[in-house]
Every structure is written in C-alpha cells, then in structure tokens.
Amino acid sequence: MNPRIFFESGQMPAIIVVTMARCLVTxxxxxxxxxxxWRNEMEKVLSTERQIARRIKTLSSAIERDFSGRELxxxxxxxxxxxxxxxxxRCLSLPLRLDFVAVSSYGLGTESGExxxxxxxxxxxxxxxxxxxxxxxxxxxxxxxxxxxxxxxKPRRIKTCVLLEKAARRxxxxxxxxxxxxxPDLFVVGYGLDFAxxxxxxxxxxxxxxxxxxxxxxxxxxxxxxxxxxxx
Ligand code: IMP
Ligand code: MG
Numbered sequence: 001m002n003p004r005i006f007f008e009s010g011q012m013p014a015i016i017v018v019t020m021a022r023c024l025v026t027x028x029x030x031x032x033x034x035x036x037x038w039r040n041e042m043e044k045v046l047s048t049e050r051q052i053a054r055r056i057k058t059l060s061s062a063i064e065r066d067f068s069g070r071e072l073x074x075x076x077x078x079x080x081x082x083x084x085x086x087x088x089x090r091c092l093s094l095p096l097r098l099d100f101v102a103v104s105s106y107g108l109g110t111e112s113g114e115x116x117x118x119x120x121x122x123x124x125x126x127x128x129x130x131x132x133x134x135x136x137x138x139x140x141x142x143x144x145x146x147x148x149x150x151x152x153x154k155p156r157r158i159k160t161c162v163l164l165e166k167a168a169r170r171x172x173x174x175x176x177x178x179x180x181x182x183x184p185d186l187f188v189v190g191y192g193l194d195f196a197x198x199x200x201x202x203x204x205x206x207x208x209x210x211x212x213x214x215x216x217x218x219x220x221x222x223x224x225x226x227x228x229x230x231x232x
Contacts, residue, residue, distance in 0.1 A: 034206065042206040046188060047181055049203045052163075053087065059161065059178050060091035063131065066159065066177075070129045072096040073155075077103065077146060078119060080135030082200065083192040084163040084180070088133065099123040101149070103142055115145045121153070130155040135192050137165040137179070140172030147174065164188065164205070181205075 032045040047055075071094070076085045078100050089096065102119035130150060137143055143160060150158060161178035168185040183205075189195045190202030199208075 032204075035204070038202065038206070041208060041212050043209045045204050045206045046183060046186075047191075047205040052180070052191060052205070055180050056084075056087050056091055059180060060088060062178060063159075063161065064092060064094055067094055067129055067131070070094070072131050073123055073125050073128045074098050074131045074133060075121060075125070075146075075150060076100050076133040077135070077142065079200070080192045080194065081133050081163075083203075084135060085133055088161070097123055101146060103145060105141075115141060117149070121150070125150060125153045125155045127154065127156045130158040132158060132160045134160070134162045134176075135164065136188075137162045137174070137176050138169050140170045140174040143176070144172040144174045163191070164193075 032048050032051075034042045034045050072092075074085070074089065074096055076098070079102070085098075089098070099121050100119060101117060101121055103115045104118045106114050106116055132143070132146060132150060134143055134146070143162070147158070147160065159177040160175075162176040163180040165176060165179050165182050166185055167182060186207050187195070188205050188207055189199035190205045192200050193205065194200045195208060
C-alpha cells in the first residue's frame with residue numbers, strides 16, 4: 001500500500017512513522033558524517049567543506065553580477081568572518097579593497113547590552129559600493145548596528161552578505177542580500193564561528209554535543225558564560 005495513503009487515512013501506526021523519521025535522519029547524518037577527529041565533540045555536521053565551497057561559488061557569482069563594472073569595498077565584521085571571507089574573496093574577480101570592523105557587546109546577557117565598536121573602519125567608503133560581510137545573522141543586532149554606522153558614511157550602495165542566518169531569532173528589522181545557508185535555531189560552531197573562542201578552525205559548520213558544554217574545564221567558565229549569554 002502507498003504509505004502516503006496509509007498515512008493520510010490516519011491508519012499508519014506510530015511505530016512506522018517514528019521508524020521512517022529515524023531512517024530519514026540517519027540518511028541525512030550519513031550524507032554529512034562528522035570527521036573522525038571531531039566525533040567526540042561534534043553532534044552533527046550542518047554544512048560540509050564541499051557544500052560550503054559550492055555555496056560560496058554561487059554567492060560570488062551573484063555578487064559579481066550585481067556589482068559588475070564596479071570596484072567594491074568589502075567591510076567584514078571580525079572575528080567570525082575570517083574563513084568565509086578568505087574563501088569568498090578568492091572567488092571574486094571584481095577589483096576590491098578590504099576593511100574590517102569589530103563590535104563587542106557590553107552588559108552581556110541583558111537585552112540592553114550595548115554594541116560598541118572595538119575596531120573602526122579605516123577606508124573611506126563615501127560614494128563607494130560596499131559589501132558588508134558577517135558570519136551569522138541571528139537576532140540581527142550586530143548587522144543592524146554596523147549597517148547604520150556604514151550608512152552614515154554615505155556609500156553609493158551597500159549590500160549585506162552572511163554565511164548563515166537563523167530567521168527564528170530575529171529581533172531587528174534587518175535582512176541580508178546574500179545568504180549562505182538558512183539554519184534552524186541551533187548554536188553552531190566552525191568555519192569561523194566560535195564557542196568561547198574555540199572551534200573557529202573547523203573546516204565545516206557543526207553542532208557541539210550538548211554534554212560537551214558541561215565538560216569544558218572550569219578555567220574556561222567565564223568565556224563559556226560569555227559565549228552563551230551573547231547567544232541567548
Ligand atoms: P546577532 O544576534 O545577529 O547580533 O549576532 C551576533 C553574533 O553572535 C554573531 O556575529 C556571532 O558572532 C554570534 N552568534 C550568533 N549565533 C551564533 C552561533 O550559533 N554560533 C556562534 N556564534 C553565534
Ligand atoms: Mg562569535
């Protein structure tokens with residue numbers, strides 16, 4: 001019998017539904033196995049090195065099309081963009097200049113934690129075409145703040161590019177023009193993204209085993225609390 005008809009008629013036993021769901025999850029996990037070296041710490045891989053590379057090619061084609069014939073100023077937000085940026089700009093053949101900003105949140109863990117620039121722009125972006133690059137669009141506070149700052153400098157045009165976005169957690173009215181991957185509401189690490197400044201070097205994007213948060217040494221407790229508060 002066609003399982004769909006079976007399911008729609010409401011007669012499919014729960015055990016079969018659960019088994020089918022498990023098979024699907026297993027199949028997805030098999031597609032993106034956690035590399036052996038990281039198996040102890042990572043629960044799963046969301047995007048593999050190959051998937052990221054493929055996606056970056058597509059993003060860079062769209063960026064080249066949109067900025068064709070122009071010189072770009074790329075403004076990247078430190079530190080999470082490092083790997084993404086390095087791979088993205090190697091796919092771009094447009095003339096470009098590169099600059100960085102860094103922001104930090106004070107009053108961590110509170111809604112009102114103010115975002116302060118700890119590294120300012122050095123290049124002049126007035127009447128320039130700007131591509132603002134960030135690692136992840138989460139609540140949107142960072143991108144919103146950086147966009148407002150760059151807009152004050154009167155660029156000719158500004159577009160935004162993020163490796164990841166989590167739509168579920170958005171609090172600010174901000175969107176990205178180029179998005180690598182839309183992901184569910186999970187805390188992810190790797191490919192530039194950190195947990196307490198660790199895991200930025202992973203060549204893939206993954207999810208830490210939840211038990212691992214508790215297992216980290218107590219000497220890192222402050223950094224961990226900071227990382228989790230920033231995310232909450
Ligand atoms: P915002 O909430 O959109 O302002 O994102 C602020 C910053 O939080 C990002 O630039 C990341 O550095 C960090 N962040 C948000 N979600 C994650 C995550 O899942 N893993 C690691 N860092 C994250
Ligand atoms: Mg971070």
